[in-house]
Amino acid sequence: MLRSVFGETLWMRRSSMLWYSIGLTILVGLTIAVYPTIRDDADTFTQLLESMPSGMMSFFGSSEVTELLSPSGFLNSRVNASIGSIVLAVFAISIGTAAIAGEEDRRTMDLLLATPTPRHRIVLERFAAMTTLVLVVAFVVLVVMTIGSSVVDMELSIANMIASNFMLALLALVFGSLALAIGGLTGRRSVTVAAAAGATVATYFINGLAELVDSLQGLQKLTPFYWLQRANPLRDGLSIEDTIIMLLVIAVSLGIAVWGFQRRDIAVN
Amino acid sequence: MTPPLILENLTKYYGSVRGVEDLNLEVRQGEIFGFLGPNGAGKSTTISTVLDFIRPTRGSATILGMDSRNKSVEIHRLVGYLPGELAMNDRMTGGELLGYLAALRGIDASKEIASLASRFDLDLSRRIRAYSSGNRQKVGLVQAFMHRPQLLILDEPTNGLDPIVQQEFYALLHEVSAEGRTVFLSSHVLPEVERITDRAAIIRQGRLMVVADIEQLKKTTQRRLEITFADPIDVSAFESLDTAQTVQISDDGYTLTVTVTGAVDPVIKIAARYDVESIVSHEGDLEEAFLAFYSGDTDAA
Numbered sequence: 001m002l003r004s005v006f007g008e009t010l011w012m013r014r015s016s017m018l019w020y021s022i023g024l025t026i027l028v029g030l031t032i033a034v035y036p037t038i039r040d041d042a043d044t045f046t047q048l049l050e051s052m053p054s055g056m057m058s059f060f061g062s063s064e065v066t067e068l069l070s071p072s073g074f075l076n077s078r079v080n081a082s083i084g085s086i087v088l089a090v091f092a093i094s095i096g097t098a099a100i101a102g103e104e105d106r107r108t109m110d111l112l113l114a115t116p117t118p119r120h121r122i123v124l125e126r127f128a129a130m131t132t133l134v135l136v137v138a139f140v141v142l143v144v145m146t147i148g149s150s151v152v153d154m155e156l157s158i159a160n161m162i163a164s165n166f167m168l169a170l171l172a173l174v175f176g177s178l179a180l181a182i183g184g185l186t187g188r189r190s191v192t193v194a195a196a197a198g199a200t201v202a203t204y205f206i207n208g209l210a211e212l213v214d215s216l217q218g219l220q221k222l223t224p225f226y227w228l229q230r231a232n233p234l235r236d237g238l239s240i241e242d243t244i245i246m247l248l249v250i251a252v253s254l255g256i257a258v259w260g261f262q263r264r265d266i267a268v269n
Numbered sequence: 270m271t272p273p274l275i276l277e278n279l280t281k282y283y284g285s286v287r288g289v290e291d292l293n294l295e296v297r298q299g300e301i302f303g304f305l306g307p308n309g310a311g312k313s314t315t316i317s318t319v320l321d322f323i324r325p326t327r328g329s330a331t332i333l334g335m336d337s338r339n340k341s342v343e344i345h346r347l348v349g350y351l352p353g354e355l356a357m358n359d360r361m362t363g364g365e366l367l368g369y370l371a372a373l374r375g376i377d378a379s380k381e382i383a384s385l386a387s388r389f390d391l392d393l394s395r396r397i398r399a400y401s402s403g404n405r406q407k408v409g410l411v412q413a414f415m416h417r418p419q420l421l422i423l424d425e426p427t428n429g430l431d432p433i434v435q436q437e438f439y440a441l442l443h444e445v446s447a448e449g450r451t452v453f454l455s456s457h458v459l460p461e462v463e464r465i466t467d468r469a470a471i472i473r474q475g476r477l478m479v480v481a482d483i484e485q486l487k488k489t490t491q492r493r494l495e496i497t498f499a500d501p502i503d504v505s506a507f508e509s510l511d512t513a514q515t516v517q518i519s520d521d522g523y524t525l526t527v528t529v530t531g532a533v534d535p536v537i538k539i540a541a542r543y544d545v546e547s548i549v550s551h552e553g554d555l556e557e558a559f560l561a562f563y564s565g566d567t568d569a570a
């Protein structure tokens with residue numbers, strides 16, 4: 001594995017990739033495991049949900065009760081609209097931060113740059129490794145979802161599950177690439193973590209609160225969480241438009257990361 | 270033959286803080302060149318600029334005929350670098366890190382790595398985290414030498430090395446130089462530079478003071494000798510020596526203090542005419558002497 005920057009990045013992340021996969025497997029597995037209880041006792045849960053303010057429900061990815069209690073709505077609320085997307089984004093951010101800013105923070109960048117490796121290549125290989133790692137974890141989630149949903153008869157289409165987890169990975173990569181870009185521009189780990197994590201939390205709440213606060217609705221359209229679940233991909237499949245938006249944001253961030261890293265002094269000593 | 274390293278008005282400011290200013294220097298092929306200066310003088314700044322980790326405010330560096338900014342990747346292929354403050358991914362073993370860095374150079378350096386590691390008595394199978402600082406420095410040296418670079422740029426290379434390993438390292442430097450490869454090393458220790466380099470530059474507060482030939486320097490370093498005699502002496506014989514810079518005698522006439530440039534032998538010969546009770550030799554501020562002589566300061570030279 002230690003033959004390239006790409007391989008080294010995968011190798012150094014092997015155990016964290018395993019832990020994130022285990023965590024999301026537990027989350028998705030448990031979510032699917034409790035679904036039959038909810039389905040069998042739909043009346044109670046309908047009452048419970050109807051008593052909630054609608055704004056709060058929007059944090060679950062939908063304000064329609066029947067939609068929320070459907071297999072796709074329920075799974076979407078627990079994975080895409082909440083902890084699942086955040087967890088995968090955190091994974092991507094940690095990789096995106098370590099890629100440049102982390103390497104500089106440890107003062108190991110000079111040793112790496114002293115080899116005949118162009119700066120842009122370091123950024124691109126680290127990006128490729130981040131993408132691979134996030135896709136692998138998303139694939140694990142897809143497998144768990146496919147097996148789990150068929151065990152409890154959730155009747156979800158495989159194509160939609162693929163679409164949903166692909167878009168989930170893209171959302172994580174939006175934040176991971178943002179971290180890569182800030183790291184490329186600044187080389188400062190603390191700044192990068194704060195900015196990328198701050199952006200994740202802020203956009204998550206803007207997206208959720210927009211249902212309650214009308215003035216946030218313009219901003220909502222700028223949040224990656226909106227792009228992920230404006231349409232529920234588990235129900236409606238891949239949203240081409242939102243996928244393209246996320247891919248574009250990722251590409252622009254990557255471009256900024258390369259440009260930012262090439263133009264500046266790196267931290268040595 | 271183009272010099273392997275040329276600095277032309279190389280200047281680096283960190284905002285308003287001067288790193289280095291207007292450095293002009295040519296290092297010759299096959300020599301061991303010392304870059305001497307106290308902490309904060311700008312040694313690491315110069316090296317980082319030469320290797321394109323940081324960019325000059327003005328001026329240029331040409332390495333093996335290539336511009337440091339435009340050809341950095343090609344330059345890195347031919348240069349071996351040892352950081353001043355060596356930091357490494359300490360979750361890898363020494364062997365893993367060296368294999369990785371060799372792979373990034375696109376070479377199989379396993380033979381060279383094994384031979385360097387045995388020379389330095391370095392166990393490559395342990396995690397870098399578990400290494401002593403001396404062993405870390407050895408890993409740093411191995412990665413700098415493993416691809417047999419044309420030019421070695423070593424920032425304070427003997428930091429943390431024990432004396433035996435230091436000897437081995439000096440021997441390696443001489444082999445490299447005998448092969449016509451060039452070594453540029455920084456140090457804040459004059460005796461070390463005196464011992465191992467052919468020529469040296471002194472840098473202070475970001476400015477290059479002098480470039481000196483070490484053989485010549487050895488002839489010109491100042492020492493202060495304190496000689497106590499059994500009887501009062503006549504100082505005129507000492508005063509007439511060309512190499513005696515200052516000659517002082519204590520009030521009682523027993524203790525002589527002489528500052529000598531270069532060989533102390535003539536002073537000793539004169540002293541031997543009398544009954545000597547003790548001689549104390551102070552290595553004066555060698556660096557001061559160095560600077561004084563090469564900047565043509567008349568008081569000292």
Ligand SMILES: Nc1ncnc2c1ncn2[C@@H]1O[C@H](COP(=O)(O)OP(=O)(O)O)[C@@H](O)[C@H]1O
Binds near residue numbers: 286289310311314353
């Ligand atoms: N990243 C930096 N930012 C600001 N000042 C710096 C930076 N690096 C070095 N300096 C300053 O530049 C000068 C030269 O430092 P350096 O090249 O590290 O010296 P040396 O390696 O000779 O000890 C010092 O005054 C130091 O404080």
Ligand SMILES: [Mg+2]
Binds near residue numbers: 313353
């Ligand atoms: Mg230094």
